[in-house]
Amino acid sequence: MRRAILAVALAVPLLLAAFSLRPAFAHSEAEVGDIRIIGGWENEPPLLGQLNAIYIQVERISDGSPVTNAFSSTDVNIVKGGESKALEVLPAEEAGVYLADIIPTQLGQYAITFQGTISGQQVNTQVEIEDVEDSRSLNFPESGDTGTGVPQGFVDEMRAVISDLTTQIDSANTTAEEARDTALAAAEIKAEADRAYLVGIVGIGVGVAGIAIAAVALRKS
Incomplete structure (x- = not known):
């Protein structure tokens, strides 16, 4: 009985102290x-x-x-x-x-x-x-931590690599478009040259035919 009373007597101050510590x-x-x-x-x-x-x-x-x-x-x-x-x-x-x-x-x-x-x-x-x-x-963990166990430095490096790859791809696309435009321009120049050559051949043929006709006419006269 005395032990129970002693336990209660000790518990009451502890409980009061606990409540007093609550914010x-x-x-x-x-x-x-x-x-x-x-x-x-x-x-x-x-x-x-x-x-x-x-x-x-x-x-x-x-x-x-x-x-x-x-x-x-x-x-x-x-x-x-x-x-x-x-x-x-x-x-x-x-x-x-x-x-x-x-x-x-x-x-x-x-x-x-x-x-x-x-x-x-x-x-x-x-x-x-x-x-x-x-x-x-x-906050916990710190806001610099992604919360996935991956170091923030590694994430930053991967972002830089991805950004660099994106830039290179854009540059390659631009170069390919320029090469395609150059090829189209060269094809147009070649087509123009072919047309000029054909016109020249036709002109030469017409000239030769004219000379032949003139020679025949002179021979008859």
């Missing part, structure tokens, strides 16, 4: 009248280009009770720098909790703005949420 969500809050709005990212830390969601919790300060249907008359926007985007806020399974899917595309801090009425309370406030981080700090 706390970097959620911020704003209070308007009896309404408390808590906002942040659903997945933290938020990473650049990764699907995430805006987490919003609405409760009454007086008794801590959740506020349902909180945004039926309230516009909710996410703001980064000078740009803003309306959020499609949907209720989560837990009462008083709402989510809006989003993919952050810039590093740095974002804010959620609220303007309208929540449970009869006029609301015009904003909540700043945790900075979006670059995912490269969590």
